[in-house]
Amino acid sequence: MALRTIVQDGDPILKKKCRPVTNFDDRLAELLDDMIETLADAQGYGLAGPQVGVMRRVFVSLDERDLPEDGEVPEGYEPKYLEFVNPEIIMQEGEVLQYEGCLSFPGHNAAIRRPQKVTVRAFDRHGKPFTLTGEDMLARCICHETNHLDGVTIMDLAEFFYEDQEHDDEEESATEE
Numbered sequence: 311m312a313l314r315t316i317v318q319d320g321d322p323i324l325k326k327k328c329r330p331v332t333n334f335d336d337r338l339a340e341l342l343d344d345m346i347e348t349l350a351d352a353q354g355y356g357l358a359g360p361q362v363g364v365m366r367r368v369f370v371s372l373d374e375r376d377l378p379e380d381g382e383v384p385e386g387y388e389p390k391y392l393e394f395v396n397p398e399i400i401m402q403e404g405e406v407l408q409y410e411g412c413l414s415f416p417g418h419n420a421a422i423r424r425p426q427k428v429t430v431r432a433f434d435r436h437g438k439p440f441t442l443t444g445e446d447m448l449a450r451c452i453c454h455e456t457n458h459l460d461g462v463t464i465m466d467l468a469e470f471f472y473e474d475q476e477h478d479d480e481e482e483s484a485t486e487e
Contacts, residue, residue, distance in 0.1 A: 311340075311347045314362040319415045319465070323360050328367045328459045331395050334437035338368070338395070342435050345370045346391045354413045356451040358458035361414050367396045369455035375448065392442070394432040397456055400441075401429035409472070410450060412464045420468030424450045 317323055331338060341364060349357040349370055358369040373390040377383060404426030409419045428449040431441050444452050457463065 311343045313351055314344050314348045316348065316352060316357070316413050317361050317363055319418075321414075323363060323365065324414060324458070324463055325461045326360065326365060327461045328359055328365045331366050331368055331433070334395070334433070334435065339435050341366075341368065342370060342393050346393075349391070349413075350389065352413050355447065356455045357413060358455040360458055360461075367459045369394050369397065369459065371448065371451045371455065373448075375444075393435055394430065394452070394455070395435065395437075397430050397432040397452070397459070399428050399452065399456055400431050401427075401443075403427040406446075406450075407469065408450065410454060410464060412454070414458075415464060417473055418464065419472050420464040421470050422464060422467045423469070424453045428452050430456075 341359075341362075345357050345359075345362060345368075348362060349355075349372070354372075356369060356371040359366045371392045371394070373392045376390070377387070402425035405423055406426045407421055407423045409421050410424075411419050426449060427443065427445045429441060429443045430452050431439065433439050454464070457467070
C-alpha cells in the first residue's frame with residue numbers, strides 16, 4: 311500500500327466525468343488499498359478516484375455503522391471502510407441541509423442539501439454486486455463521492471460557505487515564516 315497525493319482545488323481532473331471500472335484485477339485492489347490508506351492518513355470520511363488522479367468510478371468511505379448511537383468511539387476501535395466500484399444511487403429519501411467539507415478543498419465548508427437516506431448499487435473489488443442503504447453521514451458521503459465521479463464538487467452545489475478559521479490561520483502562519 312502507498313499514500314497517494316490528494317488532488318486539490320483548481321486541478322481540472324476534479325471537473326471530469328469518470329469511466330466505469332472494467333477490470334476487477336490486482337491493479338484495482340491496489341488502488342482501493344492505497345485509497346483507504348490515504349483516506350485514513352488524511353482523517354477524512356470518503357475519497358473518490360479523481361481525488362487521487364484516477365478517472366475511474368470508484369470510491370472508499372469510512373464505515374461507522376457499528377458505532378454506538380451517541381457517536382462515542384470505544385477504546386481500541388479499529389476503523390472499517392467500504393469500497394464502491396461503479397456505484398449507482400438507486401433510491402433517495404428525505405432531505406437535510408448540512409455543512410460538509412472535502413479533502414480536495416481544505417478549509418472550505420459548504421452547506422449542501424443531500425438526501426437523509428440513499429440506497430446504492432455497486433460492485434466490490436472482486437466484481438461481486440451489492441446493494442447498500444446508508445443514512446445520515448453515510449448517505450451524505452455516498453452522494454458526495456458519487457458527485458466526484460461525475461465531476462461535481464461541493465463548490466458547484468453549495469448554497470453558502472464558511473471558511474475554516476483554523477485552516478486560514480495555519481496558511482497565514484506558514485506564509486509568514
